[in-house]
Amino acid sequence: MAGEGPNPFSHLLSELKIGDDSYKYYNLLDLKDPRYEHLPYSIRVLLESAVRNCDNFQVKEKDVHNILAWEEKQKDAAGVEVPFKPARVILQDFTGVPAVVDFAAMRDAVKDLGGNPNKINPICPADLVIDHSVQVEFSRTSRGEDDPGGGGSCGRCQDYGQPWCVGRRPGAQSYSRVHSISQGTRSRPNSPLLHSRPSSPSVYSPTPVSVSQHQSLQHPVYVMQPSTPVSGPIMVGMQQPWHYHPAAPTPTTPLPSLLTQVAVGDPPGAVPNYQQQTVSYTPVLHGYQTPVYPAPQYSQMVQPQHPASYYLGPAYMHHGSAPSSRPSTPDWHQPSHSDTHHNTDIEDISLRPCGVHRLHSRPPSMPSGSQSVLEAASKSDVPSTPSLKLSVASLPSPLDVPGIPIQDEVCPFHERISEWSDALQKNQDLEFERNFERFVFLKWGAQALENMLIVPPGSGIVHQVNLEYLARVVFSKDSVLFPDSLVGTDSHTTMINGLGVVGWGVGGIEAEAVMLGQAVSMVLPPVVGYRITGTLSPLATSTDVVLTITKHLRQVGVVGKFVEFYGPGVQQLSLADRATISNMCPEYGATVGFFPVDDTTIKYLRQSNRDERQIKEIEEYLKAVKMFRNFMDASQDPSFSETVSLDLGDVVPSLSGPKRPHDRVSVASMKEDFIQCLNNKVGFKGYGLPSDQLVKTVPFVYEGEEYTLRHGSVVIAAITSCTNTSNPSVMLGAGLLAKNAVEAGLCVAPYIKTSLSPGSGVVTHYLQHSGVTPFLTKLGFNIVGYGCMTCIGNSGPIPEPIVEAIEKNDLVCCGVLSGNRNFEGRIHPNTRANYLASPLLVIAYALAGRVDIDFETEPLGTGTGGEAIYLRDIWPSRSLVQQVEQQHVVPAMFKDVYARITTGNQRWNKLQAPEGMLYPWDQKSTYIKKPPFFEGMTKELPRTKSIENAYVLLNLGDSVTTDHISPAGSIARNSSAARYLASKGLTPRDFNSYGSRRGNDAVMARGTFANIRLVNKFIGKAGPRTIHIPSGEQLDVFDAAERYREEGHTVVILAGKEYGSGSSRDWAAKGPFLLGVRAVLAESYERIHRSNLVGMGIIPLQYLPGQTADTLGITGKETITIKLPETFKTGMTIPVTVGERTIEAIMRFDTDVELTYFQHGGILNYMIRKMI
Incomplete structure (x- = not known):
């Protein structure tokens, strides 16, 4: 492995044979240390990383021994610092854009200082998922006419109202099919799908029979079992009455792969000598078709008198299935003239002018009875476009899903795209319009920065993409196996803990350091064992479990700790349930909420289509190093710092x-x-x-x-x-x-x-x-x-x-x-x-x-x-x-x-990004701006200065979140950021959100403390306002900070408990830095935010236990002087002069590495000097 020196644990490298392949791994069992098997599974991951990366520079031999001695060392009141080198970094675009901006600016700084800018590249693999830019601008409450999502008339369906068009619909006032409707109309009636009333019964039948050929069925009809039996005439299609007349049964032969059965008719017993009948046939594939997947065997349901609210176009299985999202309206009441119907063969798909797939050529080897039905439905006198040959196994997925461009087909609703795709398309169009500059910049980053994967917009949410696709669980690098682990620039990175991957959120600047090959410095954490027993009640969901756990662990107090779940009740939780619990880890305050890998994990990996060979590697390797769990085996339970428990039976909605x-x-x-x-x-x-x-x-x-x-x-x-x-x-x-x-x-x-x-x-x-x-x-x-x-x-x-x-x-x-x-x-x-x-x-x-x-x-x-x-x-x-x-x-x-996630979509692929090692900054851009963090930087280490006679910019209370400090949402029209953007010629429509403009320091500085719910004790009511203390004038926070800057004054922040809680947000530290904030004095800090403050060179000070601003009589109107010592130590107490008196405060530099970062003026400055 890479490092500054030889690895003293190289003798632990062992060989592992998996099938025909041979791998190496660091066999922790060869440490011959009995303490290993008592370590929590999450700590074992930290230990393996330390052993593998030990170079006696970043990771020292004593670090390995400290982790092995976790049970004793985690009790050390002063905290034992250990390094952790994760296997990868994951980012989303709100935090990823400023990270890439910093990389680009660092390249400029290294060049200006005489170094090689090409050294600034991710050394640790990084994945960036663009998922934070899209907004719900279009939905059903912001629409045009009756379209959900605001779909306007498109009117491009050439086959509207023609007999061959499967999307014909009834008029606005009539659900009966009459011949005049087949002549077409240009009216825009309300969609029956959206406005119909359920009233019609259908009957499931286990009796396979056939329908007479004059019925000319084009589609299967499937309905779900409704909640309430009702009676009434049969209704199919878009709630059109179907006067069904059963004929004598004839033999049927199901078609392979795609054929299903359904019985329709009056309720049993309603007609004395009634004989139910079914038919087997091929479903028509629509423009937005549902993919055909290999399906398990389904048993039919026998339930009387259930309403069929919708026509179900594509085939869906009987047991608990429901309608397709693109229902069509076949003419069930038409006479059976062969020239007015069409059907499809799955091997020959032609696209109709309206975008509906048309299939030709009847299935082979059909008996005459079934053949005549399909034959009558397969003919059409309408010319077709060239056919697109597809096999059953390669049928396309819905065109509205990530990775596939949204098409403009409007049939079968004509003038309407699909129930959702109009809103989806408009939101995505607006996303690309608003974020064009950001996306071009990220595409430059994808080309210019090595070892970075950028997942295009529209692919999904970063943590879910991570869970379903990006996570390796076990890495294989140069034939060496080791556990997957990561840090991410989003606090909910912990979601991956549910998959057995150790990872947590860090600040953007700390993540950048990891990308540049640095270790994360952390205090060896206590591990709380959370024992789960019992079975969940029928009415409770996984969401209820996680909300219960969140409140419970908040009461226990797990800030700065790992939580590891164990006990027989874990077996009751699916992998998705575990991921939900792990996702909320920041809300209950822990660093990680970890579920070790077990058989459920392996089952999920198979379900999510991971490679079988990779799954075998995962299982064999983790068992070899005793990181694979059986939650039913109490003998595998490790030691914990403390334990708490939950009976799932106690969980309520x-x-x-x-x-x-x-x-x-x-x-x-x-x-x-x-x-x-x-x-x-x-x-x-x-x-x-x-x-x-x-x-x-x-x-x-x-x-x-x-x-x-x-x-x-x-x-x-x-x-x-x-x-x-x-x-x-x-x-x-x-x-x-x-x-x-x-x-x-x-x-x-x-x-x-x-x-x-x-x-x-x-x-x-x-x-x-x-x-x-x-x-x-x-x-x-x-x-x-x-x-x-x-x-x-x-x-x-x-x-x-x-x-x-x-x-x-x-x-x-x-x-x-x-x-x-x-x-x-x-x-x-x-x-x-x-x-x-x-x-x-x-x-x-x-x-x-x-x-x-x-x-x-x-x-x-x-x-x-x-x-x-x-x-x-x-x-x-x-x-x-x-x-x-x-x-x-x-x-x-x-x-x-x-399969499509990295190929992007048409919008992304059409973007033209600049080329070159250095980014050509556009001075006119309001999204991407070269930050001022490195202006005036020198090669030499600067002298640390004390803070003299600073004013308090804000006097805040408890639980001030990173949302209060640096909002991610919309930019208010009366805000300082809005005035800045307006001065650049932008209208409110183009303001976008703060999160999307994190690549522009001018916007972000003005947006700092701009949350309308911020409560400043100086003002007494919510709003982004403060008092300029020397004049007593009330100003916007940014304007007050600018006034202090012009007057030559440094500013500080006063706060209560849990300052900086919520999302990991680097701009919650960068923004205050640009406002001139050089220290924060608070009762306690959220872990990630405190680290970010240090990374920007801001001093995090903490009151002594039992002390607060109120108990000390601090009003915030006083001047603050902070005398810094010549020699720094972690956790040291320093004097702080408040007005006319002096108090003691704890300087919250928790590790030696953090002290080094502070002395350099921040972590990025340290990295630049290191690269020169």
Whole structure:
């Protein structure tokens, strides 16, 4: 391995034979140290890294022995520093753009100082996933006419209304098929898919019979088992009556691979001598077709009198399946003239002018009875375009998924693209328009920087892509096997812990150092063992588990610690469940939330289409070094610093909010809790409303209809974030809940901004393949993009009438999302209360329209028959969810999506990026700007200066998050950043978000402390304002900082507990640095943010235990002097002069490496000097 000297542990290299291949690995068992088998599995990964990378320079022999002695060393009050060299780095574009900007600027600096700029390259492999740029600008609440997502008329379907077009639809007022409709019309009736009422029964039958040839069936009809039996005439297609007349049975021969069966007819017993009949046939493939995957055997269901709300175009299996997202409307009532029908052969696909696939040539070897049916349906007098030959195994995936350009086919809805793709396409178009400069710059980085993979926009959320595709679990480099591990520039990097990969979030500048070959310096952490037992109740979901664990561990206190899960209950958790729990690790405060690799991990690797040879390497290697677990075997339980436990049977359906992710509240207590929050004084669980304002109602008009808002009204409902969209059980559960709701006649109020942003294209695949997509669409949960959207504040605008009603009446309206963060002001400026919930509960509260509802006693709404519908009536059973997941989440989906992930899409591939080793900075760019961090830098180490007579820029309280310090969301029109952008000629439409402009220091400095929910004790109310102390004038934070700079004053920040909590955000340190902040004095820090402050040369000071600004009588109006010693030591106490008196404070440099970074003026300055 690379290093400064020979590895003293090279004798541990052993050979491992796996099949016909031979590998080497560092056999930790040959240390012959009994302490190894008592180490937590997460610590074993740290140990292996130290052994393999030991060079007695960055990683010393004593570091290895310190890790081996973890059980004793982790108790050291002073902390034992150890280095960690992860196998790779992962970034997303919000943090990745500034990282690449820094690399480009560092190249310039090295060149200016006489060095070789080409040395500035990632040494450690880095993956950058562009996922934070897309926003929910277009959804069903921002649309044109009746299109979900704002689809305007396209009118390009040449075959509209023609007999061969499978997409013909009935008129607006009639669901009956009549001959006049086949002549075509240019009217734009409301889509029956979106506006029809479920009313028609269908019957499943196990009896295979055939339909007479005069029926000329073009498509299979499949319906899901609905929640409530009903009676009535049969309805198929777009709810068109089908007067079915069964004929005598004839023999049938199923076609290979694609044939399925269905029985339709009146309910058994309704007609005395009724004989049910079925038919086998080939499904028509649409322009946005569902891929055909090898499917397990499905048994038919025998259930009477169930409504078939939709026509189901592509074939879906009977057991818990649902409609395709692109239903077509075959003419079931037409006379059977052979020249008015067509059908398809899977081997010969022709694209119709309207984009619908047309298949030719009847299947071979068909018996005469079945042949005549297909033959009659296969003929057409319409000329075809040249055919596209495809095999069953290579059928294309839906064209709306990542990696495949969105096409402009408009049939079968004509003038409409698809239920979701119009919103999706418009959001992605806008994403590329707004982020053109950023994307061109990143494409330059992909070409100019070695050892870096950039995953194009539209591919999915970084953590889900990491879980499903990028993660190796075990690396093989130069035939040496070692555990996969990583650091990432996003705090939710910990999601990968669920796959048995150690990794956590670091600041962008620290990640850059790792990319340049430096080790992460860390204090050997305590490891909390979290024992899981029992079985989850039928109503609880993995989201409820993670919210329960989050609150529990927050109470235990695990900041700066590892958490490792063990116990027999872990066996009950799927890999997706584990990943969900690990994802929320930052919310419960731990550094990692680790699940060691076991058989469930191996099963997931196979499910996600990992290479079988690689899986074998993983299993054999981890077993050889005793890093493979059996959670049912208590003898494998390691030693822990402390243990806590959870019985899964105690978990109940829950939410978290309204302002913090660890403020869990059970669904049963939600109504009472929200009302209490309205009454409570202003705080994390309070809004301080007077009693006479609690029942305020405000009428408003939206799209010509009058509605009412009040406290607790839901205005945003988003199924979003890698936390939950990575979990098929809750996503499919949400789809099944949507299905049941639609069938019961429920709907979501049209003014509620609903959206669905999957974490990867795999989600789209299984939602389509299981058939639940149209039910989600009908409720307004259209797919609006692939990336971090609402969860990070990219929720886009809500309707203006709602904004006006909220702002003028000071309403506490709500957002409900399946995300992981709900800090005040993060989701949307106008949603003062935000609740984290499972995707199922997101839909439930959207249906209810308010959060102050008792689901047990209050109905969600009224069904089609006027009956009250309760949540319990439509909640899908756990067994059904598991069954649908097993049937529809298959390896071929992962293969199909990720085969295209690095090839990008048409938009990305058309981008023209500059070439060359040095980036040609565009002075006119408002996205990418050369940062000033290295201006005036010298080769020599600068002299450290004390801080004299500094003023307090801000006096802050507890739990100030990185969102408060450096927002990622939209740029307010009255902000300093907006004024700067306007001065550059930009209109508000082009402002984009702070997160997207992290490559421009001028915007980011002005956006620092610009969160409208920031509470500064100098002001007393929320807002990005402060007091310029010498004059007493109230100013924007940026303007005050500029005034201090002009006057020659340094500034500092005062804060309470958990300063810098939330997302790892390098600009939360860079921004204050550019404002002139040189120190922060706080009661405690979030781990990553404290590290980032050090990395920018800002001193993190901490009050002594038991002391606060209040106990010391500090008002913040005093001047601050910080005398720095000649010699620095980690954790040392230094004097701080506040006004006329002096206090003691702890200087939070926790490692020797951090001291070195500070003395150089920051980590990047250190790296530049090292490279010269």
